[in-house]
Amino acid sequence: MLPRFSVVEADLFSLHIQFNNESADPISSVSFPLHERTNRIVMWLNQNFLLPDKITPANELDIKLLSLRNRSPLFIQFKPDQSQNLIIQTDNIELAGQIVQSIAAFLAIEDLEVTANFPEFIRELDEIILKVEEFNSVREKISAEMADHSNLIRSLLIRAEDCRLLGNIRDMKKAYSQLMELNHDLITGYKIRTGNHLEFLECLKIVNQAIQKSGRLRVGKPKTQVVNGCRNAIKNNNFQGLAKIIKTGKV
Template identity: 40%
Template sequence: MGGNGKKAHVELALQTTNDTILRCVMVFGEGVFEGESHVVHPKLRELSSELRVPLFPPRDVPIDLHIKALVGSRTGQHYHVFELTRQLPRFATYAPVDPLSAPEPHGKATFLLHERLPRIAMWLNQTFLFPAEIIASPGQVLEKHFLGLRTSLPLILRIGIDGKAEVLTDDMDIAGDVIQSLASFLNLEDLQVHADFPSEAQKIETLLQKADELQAVRDRLSTDMADNAGIIRTLVIRAEDARILRDWASMKKWYLELAGANRELVNAYTIRYTNSTELSETLKQVNQIVQRAAKLRVGKYKALVVNGCRAAIRDSNTNLLVRVMMNGEA
């Protein structure tokens, strides 16, 4: 899990079956190490038959680890090179924990599965790391508790004997990844999901309110800038007329007013640019939440969520947007 000054991580444990020692280990893994590889070369006094390599996967994807280990005797100068390939499961960074070690999350996704529990247990064994293989017996509830090593957030998977499945977590992105992985393993073409993520619902409401306020400010700034542009055109004409008439006092007056109006226009442009950048970032966050809500579903239900959310955003209907995100339909 972590300790000794290191953040929580997955450990790759290597051990020989006799008195030989591991002199050096090279691990190659795409996206796991900087430079795609990592070399462990213990000091002479620390040589042993066992070696542990900390792994920090940045994303929840299966990773192929290619391992080369130099094994030999303590006094020898020649070493055998052993080459191994192991796959790090997709959800290796979620450590099994005791059910009482963490409170139950507030967010959850609920759906129905018409599948035998042993097959779901097979998916668990392939995508998570367990001390021992999970065996599910028909007629029993399958429930597993995990703790995310990167996020420190609890994750609970619960599948009842009636086929009702629940993914409990406060991170909608994690729930979507779990559902997509399970649906792919079970070859599900369509899957409807009822979601309940209070924090995401509150966040989308706040973002949409902020977007409306920013849009109102942008419209007002555009009107003010158009008025300033008209004033500048008038001042330019007056200043040029005064120059032609050699009315230097009036010309100086109009050009001073023109400089002031120009400064106001430049300031307005700066404010509008900041407003536009903030509005773009806000709408980007709204789109990311919509994509996370869509990822909770599979097939036609995923498309329904995307289309329903777009329609709700277009109509500025926040209540409809939240309802589509959580129920999968209007």
């Protein structure tokens, strides 16, 4: 059986090689405290990555890997004598989540909270959240306009019928002409609202995927807390707080 991270799943890494290139550091990372011996992490690395050479145990780890598929770097650092933090540096949040889940399973960790820093991911999420807020604003505005038009239509229908009963054909025609214009405006507003709603749902889908990716950076209760906190933020239209929860894990 091949190591877990030797075969590509979606956009994840396939084969990795070790390299030394200080200029290629990823800007994103996830870290968490880990009270384990270094050789346990080395064992996990050797079992889960298809590497040219086996990694040998040392007092600390500073492993630099490079994807042979897209040349993306992946750094794994563990210095038990200093911070006791395991640091995973990669700009691929999905890969980071899979690595966290794999390490937690290997070390039988039931609950794991992390510190996540994915600035590009958060920036893209902020843009989506801004669109969601704009769609919400447009939807509320169109709904209010459609409600006003509906009330005006009822009033014009009554006026047109009164004019018909009184034989006032000129004003009756005028009322029906206004009704046709309002009906056209209602149809146009409905089309805009439908298109807006479809884009709104697409943005929410992206936000939900971001929540799932963020959740996979944690294990156990912290994972559940992040997912539930994000969903509550969406339910309460607290989109600005959503990015904070994804980044810090704090509700």
